[in-house]
Amino acid sequence: MKLIGFEEGLFPELDNYNAGFNKGSRRLKVTIDTLAAKTHYIENYPELLFNTLDLLPNIRNHRCSHGENEHAGRDYDMSHIFSPIKIVGDVIDTVHLFEHVALEIQCQVAEMQECSGLTCNYWEPETRYDVFIEYEEAPIAEFSCLTSLKLINSQINTPEEPFNIRDVLMLATTIARQGVEDAGSLSSHLGWSNGKLNRIIAELQELKFPFSAHLPAA
Ligand SMILES: [Zn+2]
Missing domain, CATH: 1.10.10 (Arc Repressor Mutant, subunit A)
Known part of the structure; x- marks a missing residue:
């Protein structure tokens, strides 16, 4: 995954899509392109999620209103991982995990009690995504996003790039x-x-x- 750019703003229209956003809060728009083939993200997702929860166990306490809770009917069964992160069985799951990792890092570093996010897919190009991250300090939010991106890429890129x-x-x-x-x-x-x-x-x-x-x- 590759970062295309950051844009700071209020984006009040997002309130309609995630009731978890605080009214009037600032949000960072993070535009991301997925670079690898769709199957690469889908096949790597279960292991990526498992390892990410091991590295950042507090993600198990996140609330998530994106996608579905049902794991039935997927090509893989992840019910044993006990993750609150909902999945749709497509590339967006990996980008959505990037969102939760960025929120978790920001909460840890900035000691924010609560912050919400949203992951949106473009119709065209369909490899592009906007992720919105609620923030108080933009530099910490950007650091959290860059760190999240590096963590996800370190696990799904081949060869794997070690990142502590x-x-x-x-x-x-x-x-x-x-x-x-x-x-x-x-x-x-x-x-x-x-x-x-x-x-x-x-x-x-x-x-x-x-x-x-x-x-x-x-
Ligand atoms: Zn979520």
Whole structure:
């Protein structure tokens, strides 16, 4: 999947499609193209969902009003995974999972109690999607989307691209929630070597994490 662009706005028309949106909240429109063949996404989805729930178990607590709850009649049975994320059995399931991952990352990093999203498919081109993410701080929302995209791609692209979401989230939440950006404090707080800290800082930079002061250098 490839990011086409971000657009910040109110998009009040979305209130009709997801009652979970807070009235008057700001939403980030994320336009995404799927690049691989349709079968690639459909065949990889069960394992992608399973692994994603393992990495971000709180997604099991999300509410979801998209698609259907019924798993019957699909080519695969996923009822044993116990996921609240509804599926339609098509490419949009992968994009919809991107939405839930982005919301989860944003809630963790920005300590938002609640935020909603929506995933929409274009008629033309049918490989294009708009995902809407409710946000308070646009830079954190964009970071969350870039991180979600990297996580999904790291699992479905071949060859797989290793991506340590746990370390990235640990550093991002420590900086965002506790305001610590001093390298020495970060190393000792996280119990990381300078080398590891520098490596994850570089990952955060690549994902456009909004460092507030000077970049910490270990
Ligand atoms: Zn959903």
